[in-house]
Amino acid sequence: MQRKWTSEIGDEDVGKDILLYGWVHEIRDLGGLIFIILRDREGFIQVTLPKKKVPAETFELAKKLKRESVIKVVGTVKKEPKAPQGYEVIPKEIEVLNEAEVPLPLEVTEKVPAELDTRLDHRFLDLRKPKIQAIFRIRHQMLQSVRAFLCEHGFIEVNTPKIVSTATEGGTELFPISYFEKEAFLNQSPQLYKQILMSAGFERVFEIGPIFRAEEHNTTRHLNEAISIDIEMSFTDHEGVMKILEELIVRVYEDVVENCEKFLNWLNLKLDIPSLPFERVTYDEALEIARKKGEEIPWGEDLTTPALRALAEEIGDVHYFIVDWPTECKPFYAMPYEDRPEICKSFDLMKGPLELASGTQRIHKYDMLVESIKAKGLNPESFEFYLEAFRYGMPPHAGWGLGAERLLMSMLNLKNIREAVLFPRDRHRLLP
Amino acid sequence: MQRKWTSEIGDEDVGKDILLYGWVHEIRDLGGLIFIILRDREGFIQVTLPKKKVPAETFELAKKLKRESVIKVVGTVKKEPKAPQGYEVIPKEIEVLNEAEVPLPLEVTEKVPAELDTRLDHRFLDLRKPKIQAIFRIRHQMLQSVRAFLCEHGFIEVNTPKIVSTATEGGTELFPISYFEKEAFLNQSPQLYKQILMSAGFERVFEIGPIFRAEEHNTTRHLNEAISIDIEMSFTDHEGVMKILEELIVRVYEDVVENCEKFLNWLNLKLDIPSLPFERVTYDEALEIARKKGEEIPWGEDLTTPALRALAEEIGDVHYFIVDWPTECKPFYAMPYEDRPEICKSFDLMKGPLELASGTQRIHKYDMLVESIKAKGLNPESFEFYLEAFRYGMPPHAGWGLGAERLLMSMLNLKNIREAVLFPRDRHRLLP
Numbered sequence: 065m066q067r068k069w070t071s072e073i074g075d076e077d078v079g080k081d082i083l084l085y086g087w088v089h090e091i092r093d094l095g096g097l098i099f100i101i102l103r104d105r106e107g108f109i110q111v112t113l114p115k116k117k118v119p120a121e122t123f124e125l126a127k128k129l130k131r132e133s134v135i136k137v138v139g140t141v142k143k144e145p146k147a148p149q150g151y152e153v154i155p156k157e158i159e160v161l162n163e164a165e166v167p168l169p170l171e172v173t174e175k176v177p178a179e180l181d182t183r184l185d186h187r188f189l190d191l192r193k194p195k196i197q198a199i200f201r202i203r204h205q206m207l208q209s210v211r212a213f214l215c216e217h218g219f220i221e222v223n224t225p226k227i228v229s230t231a232t233e234g235g236t237e238l239f240p241i242s243y244f245e246k247e248a249f250l251n252q253s254p255q256l257y258k259q260i261l262m263s264a265g266f267e268r269v270f271e272i273g274p275i276f277r278a279e280e281h282n283t284t285r286h287l288n289e290a291i292s293i294d295i296e297m298s299f300t301d302h303e304g305v306m307k308i309l310e311e312l313i314v315r316v317y318e319d320v321v322e323n324c325e326k327f328l329n330w331l332n333l334k335l336d337i338p339s340l341p342f343e344r345v346t347y348d349e350a351l352e353i354a355r356k357k358g359e360e361i362p363w364g365e366d367l368t369t370p371a372l373r374a375l376a377e378e379i380g381d382v383h384y385f386i387v388d389w390p391t392e393c394k395p396f397y398a399m400p401y402e403d404r405p406e407i408c409k410s411f412d413l414m415k416g417p418l419e420l421a422s423g424t425q426r427i428h429k430y431d432m433l434v435e436s437i438k439a440k441g442l443n444p445e446s447f448e449f450y451l452e453a454f455r456y457g458m459p460p461h462a463g464w465g466l467g468a469e470r471l472l473m474s475m476l477n478l479k480n481i482r483e484a485v486l487f488p489r490d491r492h493r494l495l496p
Numbered sequence: 497m498q499r500k501w502t503s504e505i506g507d508e509d510v511g512k513d514i515l516l517y518g519w520v521h522e523i524r525d526l527g528g529l530i531f532i533i534l535r536d537r538e539g540f541i542q543v544t545l546p547k548k549k550v551p552a553e554t555f556e557l558a559k560k561l562k563r564e565s566v567i568k569v570v571g572t573v574k575k576e577p578k579a580p581q582g583y584e585v586i587p588k589e590i591e592v593l594n595e596a597e598v599p600l601p602l603e604v605t606e607k608v609p610a611e612l613d614t615r616l617d618h619r620f621l622d623l624r625k626p627k628i629q630a631i632f633r634i635r636h637q638m639l640q641s642v643r644a645f646l647c648e649h650g651f652i653e654v655n656t657p658k659i660v661s662t663a664t665e666g667g668t669e670l671f672p673i674s675y676f677e678k679e680a681f682l683n684q685s686p687q688l689y690k691q692i693l694m695s696a697g698f699e700r701v702f703e704i705g706p707i708f709r710a711e712e713h714n715t716t717r718h719l720n721e722a723i724s725i726d727i728e729m730s731f732t733d734h735e736g737v738m739k740i741l742e743e744l745i746v747r748v749y750e751d752v753v754e755n756c757e758k759f760l761n762w763l764n765l766k767l768d769i770p771s772l773p774f775e776r777v778t779y780d781e782a783l784e785i786a787r788k789k790g791e792e793i794p795w796g797e798d799l800t801t802p803a804l805r806a807l808a809e810e811i812g813d814v815h816y817f818i819v820d821w822p823t824e825c826k827p828f829y830a831m832p833y834e835d836r837p838e839i840c841k842s843f844d845l846m847k848g849p850l851e852l853a854s855g856t857q858r859i860h861k862y863d864m865l866v867e868s869i870k871a872k873g874l875n876p877e878s879f880e881f882y883l884e885a886f887r888y889g890m891p892p893h894a895g896w897g898l899g900a901e902r903l904l905m906s907m908l909n910l911k912n913i914r915e916a917v918l919f920p921r922d923r924h925r926l927l928p
Contacts, residue, residue, distance in 0.1 A: 085891065087697060162890050204652045221639050222636075223723050223918065226658070266537060449928035452620070457594055496884075
């Protein structure tokens with residue numbers, strides 16, 4: 065007998081025997097009648113045991129069942145309008161595959177709300193809640209949509225090293241590793257490698273992989289280990305990759321709406337598909353909007369959280385780009401405008417007050433890049449392996465990095481980015 | 497004018513102007529006639545400059561072109577049976593987007609073979625060779641096929657942490673990290689996390705991500721950073737996941753044959769699609785075959801490289817499973833047979849003498865797992881976060897890990913696993 069998921073039970077099963085596996089979500093014992101709500105990853109089904117209609121040993125076993133135990137059920141499907149799915153199963157056999165201990169360290173039925181820390185401590189139980197599992201089912205769809213879209217647009221999937229010898233942007237936010245006799249670091253971004261691949265002639269690459277940042281402060285928007293969606297593209301500029309980015313976001317929303325209806329329902333969410341093109345706001349305009357709302361920022365400085373909130377108030381909780389940033393705000397590889405080199409061909413993708421992605425056209429000329437590295441107070445010698453790729457035929461190119469968790473968080477209105485990660489890592493959390 | 501890749505030029509372009517971007521692969525200057533072979537990632541095209549038919553400044557520019565410079569070409573397509581693709585382009589305009597320095601540290605035309613170390617030192621140039629690029633185009637297809645197959649079989653893509661507090665298998669081959677005030681490690685396998693996700697009710701998960709192993713010895717088959725394709729599946733046993741694995745391998749071969757003909761040609765390779773089911777050889781039989789070939793291995797010990805070579809001699813350079821390994825050979829989570837606990841429900845997938853994947857049915861009972869951890873000389877206390885998931889409803893489950901580079905290496909007959917990685921990491925190599 066082939067196993068069925070609860071969601072697969074339909075009219076064609078009525079009167080037939082089916083095999084189910086799952087967890088004991090709830091039990092109601094009315095004496096001569098026992099109801100078990102069996103949960104699997106696709107939903108719930110009511111297993112009904114009228115004492116006189118099921119084998120005596122099955123009835124006895126059901127009486128002793130403990131919540132969250134794993135069971136196997138073989139039984140007959142009946143229509144039952146009063147049951148949650150419209151069907152019930154009258155068991156011929158129940159087998160306990162693994163019994164759960166009592167009491168549970170965390171409730172799965174969500175009757176008792178728990179603190180995030182408690183939930184993360186017992187994440188395996190927390191993830192059994194349909195509302196929580198829905199996040200990761202939608203995350204799965206998001207990743208497949210991102211890849212499908214990029215593959216259709218000629219991007220090649222790559223993997224670049226996570227163990228590196230140099231800080232990508234010369235920052236101090238790096239985790240050091242003991243690598244045999246040498247010191248090495250966990251990479252904070254695939255930036256330098258995806259640029260090298262442009263020199264290698266790949267023309268369009270993407271990588272979806274972990275990045276590591278030793279940021280010391282705990283916020284609801286930062287992780288120390290995150291998944292970054294990165295692209296790099298030759299023979300284009302910042303406008304070219306912004307177009308790819310906004311179309312990608314729309315594709316993800318469309319696919320989630322089309323394929324994840326059940327999970328959006330579990331989350332009690334309705335998604336609006338963003339419209340194209342996304343609004344472009346220049347850095348100068350952003351400063352002006354913030355100033356009018358009482359947030360004065362000196363030209364050349366990064367936008368503060370209150371300034372971004374002011375912007376979101378004005379523009380709305382929608383996707384928009386902030387473009388034409390001051391060159392001093394952006395990393396050394398950002399390409400300045402020819403006619404106004406104090407600003408560069410750069411953009412941040414925002415959803416309301418949250419930054420989702422960041423990108424630029426890159427400097428592709430060796431001499432200019434060396435000067436730019438020096439101007440940031442960095443030593444070109446530590447970028448030797450990267451700089452060499454610019455001396456023998458580096459094409460013009462542009463790219464961006466998009467935070468997978470940020471995208472998911474903004475799409476599903478999650479209050480804390482840790483909700484978008486199975487096993488989050490922050491300054492205080494290394495377990496589970 | 498929309499840019500075309502060289503491979504896109506066809507009869508419909510004859511007589512029309514097209515836009516090309518690429519690298520100067522070769523130049524032949526015959527005085528009044530110059531030939532440029534332009535290379536992009538999809539192939540080559542001949543750009544022909546008869547002095548009298550192209551603008552004077554374009555002809556002069558072409559005379560000074562340096563190999564491997566990046567150029568833009570706008571020109572008219574002509575049929576030319578003698579040209580490599582059957583077409584040539586007569587340029588109206590050539591622009592140098594970035595000039596390459598002279599001399600090149602590595603030849604792209606492959607006329608001069610180079611040592612692997614030299615090639616890896618200048619990987620951006622090495623990767624420009626069609627033969628080398630073909631490996632990574634096929635790798636791209638391999639990854640997409642693996643994901644498509646697993647998604648079609650109900651697997652959910654997940655990402656588990658790479659920064660962890662405990663060794664997965666208690667080994668010493670770990671890279672330590674300074675994680676703020678704590679000591680942490682780079683994960684050597686997602687094993688414990690994907691098992692926790694079985695307790696979390698995900699039922700079927702996969703992850704394609706980096707693993708890190710501080711193996712000290714340099715071989716042609718080992719990497720210190722590799723990409724692992726991992727699955728875990730509930731309500732099945734080792735046989736169930738072996739079936740998934742062998743079908744997956746066949747799917748990858750089929751897709752590569754169907755979609756990567758050009759790249760297989762660049763590699764001068766013809767792929768045979770393996771036939772199902774793969775042969776199963778027990779550990780005991782393997783020992784016997786090895787013994788007959790002069791390789792005596794005491795029962796309970798791992799198969800040595802010479803023994804695996806002897807096996808491959810007997811069985812052929814095909815995919816096969818070695819099953820029913822001694823329990824002492826396999827990690828603590830391997831499920832012993834009920835009736836013969838000295839062997840366990842385990843398998844290695846081999847291609848000839850190369851191990852590609854390894855898997856087991858897992859122990860899902862808490863008490864048995866604790867005993868097994870102790871029996872391996874490990875301390876259950878350091879596995880607390882993992883063991884908790886077994887106390888409250890862990891389903892029976894099984895899984896495997898498949899080395900992405902091993903799969904690619906065996907499919908393409910690469911002599912060194914470093915050929916299957918863009919930027920390999922080994923004991924001595926941290927750059928580029």
